Amino acid sequence: MSYLSDWLQQLQIDGAEDAERVARERAAEAEKQRRQQRRRDARTAQALRGAARKARTTLRRVEAERYRADTLASQFQRWWAVQPVATRMRPHTFSEIKAQLHGVTAGKTAGNTALVAVLRAAGWRKARVWIDSPDKSRRQWLPPGVVTESDDKPSKGPTPVKRPRGRPRKFDHASLPHADDYL
Numbered sequence: 001m002s003y004l005s006d007w008l009q010q011l012q013i014d015g016a017e018d019a020e021r022v023a024r025e026r027a028a029e030a031e032k033q034r035r036q037q038r039r040r041d042a043r044t045a046q047a048l049r050g051a052a053r054k055a056r057t058t059l060r061r062v063e064a065e066r067y068r069a070d071t072l073a074s075q076f077q078r079w080w081a082v083q084p085v086a087t088r089m090r091p092h093t094f095s096e097i098k099a100q101l102h103g104v105t106a107g108k109t110a111g112n113t114a115l116v117a118v119l120r121a122a123g124w125r126k127a128r129v130w131i132d133s134p135d136k137s138r139r140q141w142l143p144p145g146v147v148t149e150s151d152d153k154p155s156k157g158p159t160p161v162k163r164p165r166g167r168p169r170k171f172d173h174a175s176l177p178h179a180d181d182y183l
Contacts, residue, residue: 072101072110072114072115072118073118073121073122075101075102075110076097076101076115076118076119076122077122079100079101080122080143088143089143089145089146090146091127091129091140091141091142091143091146092140092141092143093138093139093140093141094112094115094139094140094141097115097119097141098110098112098115101115119141122144123143123144124141124142124143124144125141125142126139126140126141126142127139127140127141127142128140
């Protein structure tokens, strides 16, 4: 029977070694699976970062195209359309209007000459509005249809036909109207 006991003992030893080997193989396989999963996760994260970067770039490009397509006149019309009636019926300073609009290119404000052209095309006019006392005035832009107290008063400045009082300046004759304009 010693033969049988030796055989059983050998089976147990082989079984333990096999079990250890199988456990090692399973651990190695599990480690390999974990490494592959980490690589897949890293590739997925990289793909997501790339997709997010591409989306941000596309969004910036679309915003820049919208910004470029948005002319100063359309910005002004859009701003003016949403103003309440009380705001529409009062004079506005140039800086107040300019602060509401952005330029045609990103990061820039509206240019003064371009904004003046848009205001004039929309029917706005410049006027000096007197504030609280006869000595203080401010130049403001009046929307179409707004009348101020000073609209009926005669202008204190020179008219285009009359020459300003005082001694003519050098080369003033070049800018004076023709004598036939006085008659």
